[in-house]
Amino acid sequence: MQFPQDFINRNLCGDAIEIMKQIPDGSVDLAVTSPPYNLKNSSGNGMKDGRGGKWASAALQNGYSHHDDNMPHDEYVKWQRQCLKHMLRIVRDDGAVFYNHKWRVQNGLLQDRQDILKGFPVRQIIIWRRSGGINFNRGYFLPTYEVIYLIANPKFKLAPKANAYGDVWEFPQEMNNPHPAPFPIALINRIISSTSAQLVLDPFMGSGTTAIAAKALGRDFIGIDISPEYCNMADDRLARAFPTTEIQPKLTEAKTQPALL
Numbered sequence: 001m002q003f004p005q006d007f008i009n010r011n012l013c014g015d016a017i018e019i020m021k022q023i024p025d026g027s028v029d030l031a032v033t034s035p036p037y038n039l040k041n042s043s044g045n046g047m048k049d050g051r052g053g054k055w056a057s058a059a060l061q062n063g064y065s066h067h068d069d070n071m072p073h074d075e076y077v078k079w080q081r082q083c084l085k086h087m088l089r090i091v092r093d094d095g096a097v098f099y100n101h102k103w104r105v106q107n108g109l110l111q112d113r114q115d116i117l118k119g120f121p122v123r124q125i126i127i128w129r130r131s132g133g134i135n136f137n138r139g140y141f142l143p144t145y146e147v148i149y150l151i152a153n154p155k156f157k158l159a160p161k162a163n164a165y166g167d168v169w170e171f172p173q174e175m176n177n178p179h180p181a182p183f184p185i186a187l188i189n190r191i192i193s194s195t196s197a198q199l200v201l202d203p204f205m206g207s208g209t210t211a212i213a214a215k216a217l218g219r220d221f222i223g224i225d226i227s228p229e230y231c232n233m234a235d236d237r238l239a240r241a242f243p244t245t246e247i248q249p250k251l252t253e254a255k256t257q258p259a260l261l
């Protein structure tokens, strides 16, 4: 495969690290991603016995089609740190990585994912407040947010006026998507439109949400996912959203905020 022609505006089916290794340094403007959270490796909660979790149907009880979301914790941390190293290598020196993750309680203590993020240039933590969730544990309050780490290379700047969004964003979870853990499209639309990035990488593309948001905003994308099923899902979604080669700004938030397009 040759960069860029075989990568841009494609959902590439394969391992995130193996494919990222083929992308040259400083060749992408922005990375936006939500990795597997390793939720099945847990000290015990609804994700294990199916009582609830991030998504209403707790669809992740079965893991992903080609990843069981149950790695030994140390191995998972090492893997995610390697993924972040590649993302930061690939984005330009005025680029950034928006890395979505979830904090949780393990054995009665907060697991805030600092072990993954330690040493990376985290500039800000954005709170994504989302509705729903179920918690039967009387030891702590019902969790209602996830985090998005803005990990920025030194020269990164937001698009003009985007800083007015603040650092607490409220978007409902995506419910009408067969993928077990999709981003809400409005969330990714907010991230991409807050930057001037032309080329956006998502190494855990899943159902193609980052691709759809990028194209709707007139940007380009590189998508990677290990699951052929999800790669097909992403391609089908793109084909439905953009039946011609012209960009069709159909997204909900894009419609309500035409100034950002």
Ligand SMILES: C[S@@+](CC[C@H](N)C(=O)[O-])C[C@H]1O[C@@H](n2cnc3c(N)ncnc32)[C@H](O)[C@@H]1O
Pocket (backbone or CB within 6 Å): 014, 015, 016, 017, 033, 034, 035, 036, 037, 064, 065, 066, 067, 179, 181, 182, 183, 184, 203, 204, 205, 206, 207, 208, 209, 210, 224, 225, 226, 227, 230
């Ligand atoms: C949280 S989901 C991403 C969902 C996506 N944001 C969306 O809107 O549909 C994580 C994805 O990582 C993929 N994945 C797991 N292991 C992977 C690997 N080694 N390389 C690439 N993708 C992987 C899974 O198949 C899953 O689709």
